[in-house]
Amino acid sequence: MKISIEKKLLSLNYPWKISRNTSYQKTNFIVCMEQDGKTGLGEVAPNIRYDETPERIMQEFKQLDQNKFTNVLPPIDDFTHWLNQYNLSQSFRFGLESAFIHLFCETENINVCDFLGTEPINETDTCFSIPIMEPENLEKFFIQWKLDRFKALKLKINKESGIELVNKLSQLTKQSLRIDANESFTSFENCMEFIDKLHPYNIQFIEQPLSSNLSDDYKMLRKNCPYSLFADESITNEMNVELISEQFNGINMKLMKAGGYLNGIKILKSARHFNLETMIGCMVETSLGIYSALNLVSLADYIDLDGFLVVKDEPFGFVTERNGRIYRK
Template sequence: MLNWRIEALHLKLKYTWKIARGASNEKINFLVQVSDGRYSGFGEAAPNIRYDETAEVLLQQYEVLLKAGLPRVRSVEDLLELLTEHKPVNSLRFAIESAYIHYFCQHKGIPVYTLLGQDPPGKQPTCISLPIMEPGEVADFIRMNNLNRFSSLKVKVNPEQATELVQEVLKFTERPIVIDGNEGWTDPDQLMVFMEQIDTSRALFVEQPLPASHAAAYAAIKDKSPLPFIADESIIDDGDFEMLRTQFHGINVKMMKAGGYINAIRLLQEARRLGMKTMIGCMIETSLGIWSAMQLSSGFDFADLDGFLILEEDPFGLVQERDGFLYLK
């Protein structure tokens, strides 16, 4: 029998993390461990209220899985069957699946990426995100955090300040930017006006500007947009890809949304089959979650894996960042 345990990770942030949906100065994630007494595997859950994930729900579902036979799992196939029959929220599903796969690979003496059929993770460039802030704070924020060492900057925006905030960021960086709306716009015409007011030649794409429920609006403006649209909240652990490609030019796969390595690979393959751009992203996570994402990152066009860089202190040190590149320790 395997021994499983879960514990809360209380994570303080370096600065107020503000996006279109709200703001926070701390985060509670969860560490899941599985062990046979000799070999151990660890996984991280970063619950997100956008997907109705709370600490209480996560812990309740973990107890259900224990009672349903989690300690008696003997293979990846056993685990997947259990997680299908007693489906937990996606962040917990990823923590459990990844913990078991990490344990299994330790036991067998093989790299995680080999088991998953991926290329070895190497030096990985990542963009870095700026939270929503007053435009007058941008210059000091970029300078104090030395953000120009990264190959691109992601700007979190809301409709009220988006134009001024983006223009201010472009004054203090020569790097290309990504614009992340986090479903902040509700009026597609207002979104189009915003894009007409900024220098789109210096932007790579816009991530999820309208709510996921606005499928018809996305489809109506996709081909008129001066910038590609990348789906985030519109693609969780599954999606109608034939419909998604009428709304978006690409997708953002996050391990915590996908619910596991295996499903994340499926989403990547489906997007590639349809010629869509692919991005691997993250929540606010420790280097354990980022280490896990890096096992797949070589297969994606673009990486946004800066979640651990927002933490005041990372408890694991599994990934190092130098000059805007990530390295596995």
């Protein structure tokens, strides 16, 4: 089995600004596994929040001992054991595991969902995420990107201009709003000050308003917040589900943070066992990553898979969007 990796420099349709940084382009990678004329692809979307950089991904790729499976496609357990020998970035681990599973399913002529034990769903609604911008620019952005076609919008905010952005967007539309602060607030008190001002607006839920290490603040917030709270940055490849259930009402599982399909399924099922709502999200990714995430949407209550819409000249076309719904080709 041959493993290769290709760097993909992705230009973006607009600056992607969240509370902690702004991106004008993204560097992702495509993992390719080949065996006996068959091919499996997996995407890697490094996240600087978890100290993942393009340089680190390439260093980790060079560490891999490719002689282990030179002329054979191993069972998934053997491949997983091989992966676990390395201390890999979770996004790279997902790229490797997904490429392997795609290759295995191609070789065995089975559907990926059948292999994973999930229900195959080829189309679904998604929300659209709006980056942080000056409030006066929201109307032009809303019209330019025809955002009224989506049933729900996710609004990225920071603590400095959050309420102004919510107010402006609410003047433009009655769509449900999902507020995503990406850890912008610093305490229970200043977060509640913001939340108390949201009453006039059509808020569906709030995502990760505080830093993931503010456990006690989250416990107080869960008891006092009138909206559902969803964890994002607090959900990585390891989840203390009992603690998360004390802090949040739901989780946003992203495969790039879970480190693989198998662990992503485990996280989603564990969350549901503790009566947490589930969402499947994404990074800024090509349609390859979104195509992969669609294999797990049957385990999610909410779908946030619009990351490929940020990419200018998206290179693959594995997924398309029409009228706020995404379709797998």
